[in-house]
Amino acid sequence: MSNTYQDLQNSHPCFGGHKNNVGRIHLPVSPGCNIACRFCDRVINDVEERPGVTSKVITPDESLEVLEKALSICPEITVAGIAGPGDTLATDYALQTFRKVKEKFPKLIKCMSTNGLLLYEKADEVIDIGIDSLTVTVNAVKPEILEKLNKYIIYHGRKYEGIEGAEILIENQLKGIKKVAASGITIKINTVLVPEINGGHIEEIAKTVKEAGASIYNIIPLIPQYELADRKAPNCLQIDEARTKASKYIDVFRHCQHCRADAVGVPGKSEYGDRIYQRRLNVKETFSHG
Numbered sequence: 001m002s003n004t005y006q007d008l009q010n011s012h013p014c015f016g017g018h019k020n021n022v023g024r025i026h027l028p029v030s031p032g033c034n035i036a037c038r039f040c041d042r043v044i045n046d047v048e049e050r051p052g053v054t055s056k057v058i059t060p061d062e063s064l065e066v067l068e069k070a071l072s073i074c075p076e077i078t079v080a081g082i083a084g085p086g087d088t089l090a091t092d093y094a095l096q097t098f099r100k101v102k103e104k105f106p107k108l109i110k111c112m113s114t115n116g117l118l119l120y121e122k123a124d125e126v127i128d129i130g131i132d133s134l135t136v137t138v139n140a141v142k143p144e145i146l147e148k149l150n151k152y153i154i155y156h157g158r159k160y161e162g163i164e165g166a167e168i169l170i171e172n173q174l175k176g177i178k179k180v181a182a183s184g185i186t187i188k189i190n191t192v193l194v195p196e197i198n199g200g201h202i203e204e205i206a207k208t209v210k211e212a213g214a215s216i217y218n219i220i221p222l223i224p225q226y227e228l229a230d231r232k233a234p235n236c237l238q239i240d241e242a243r244t245k246a247s248k249y250i251d252v253f254r255h256c257q258h259c260r261a262d263a264v265g266v267p268g269k270s271e272y273g274d275r276i277y278q279r280r281l282n283v284k285e286t287f288s289h290g
């Protein structure tokens, strides 16, 4: 039986549990991605504090050793999460890792983040493994807005660009969210707020994902980079307005820390990634746009 939304509000830092001094570890086992968000720049480095960044990519077996070490250093960790650095469903490594974690650390909350392209077809596996909390990044529910945020998708071996790719992505996200939510798994939605692109669309996203079964909504301010390097990050007022509009339809999480794909510790309080992943000097290798 997976944790309920109420349980997670006490025990998962991204669902409200941040008040209780609980920690998480992100296991960076998923390097590849099957879509191309125009703002995403996945890199290997030891210094940047943002999603898509990791010091190394590890295997599902290595992740058990990493977890053991992390729990001995930081017993506050209640959540084993996988948030990249790429997409958790683009390769099988994340689901393999969760099966191993479930066996060896049955008390840990299993949490994963996906773009949702393959969520509908992999939903039975996600449910069977007993993922406790699932985050799906939904940046728009209208294809003409999404195509400004996503360049293409690779779906069943074919590349779909622009509106066509955006339509498939939105349809699969919403069908996947409905199916997984109906099984009782708690769903959080991430939206990257790019004021000039989806700033006026937040209410529609919030309403649509709530109707599909999501429980909580997290608006992430854009970090301007890659193709959207010249777009402005939202200011505090814009973020606050977007959150207030969304909260008419769905609970809103307001404490997102823009964590790395290999973060370890209690968000905002402790960070043990240096010790766990033996971070090196300032080495930077881009691997998302080869």
Ligand SMILES: C[S@@+](CC[C@H](N)C(=O)[O-])C[C@H]1O[C@@H](n2cnc3c(N)ncnc32)[C@H](O)[C@@H]1O
Pocket (backbone or CB within 6 Å): 033, 039, 040, 041, 051, 052, 083, 084, 085, 086, 087, 088, 113, 114, 115, 135, 136, 137, 190, 191, 192, 220, 221, 222, 223, 224, 225
């Ligand atoms: C790197 S992704 C990995 C998990 C999965 N592929 C996904 O998209 O949900 C983790 C989160 O970082 C967000 N993200 C990536 N680049 C960002 C940026 N430049 N600014 C803000 N959020 C970003 C994504 O939208 C996603 O919600």
Ligand code: SF4
Pocket (backbone or CB within 6 Å): 033, 034, 035, 036, 037, 040, 041, 052, 084, 085, 086, 087, 114, 115
């Ligand atoms: S944000 Fe997630 S889905 Fe989008 S390109 Fe980056 S890793 Fe892939």
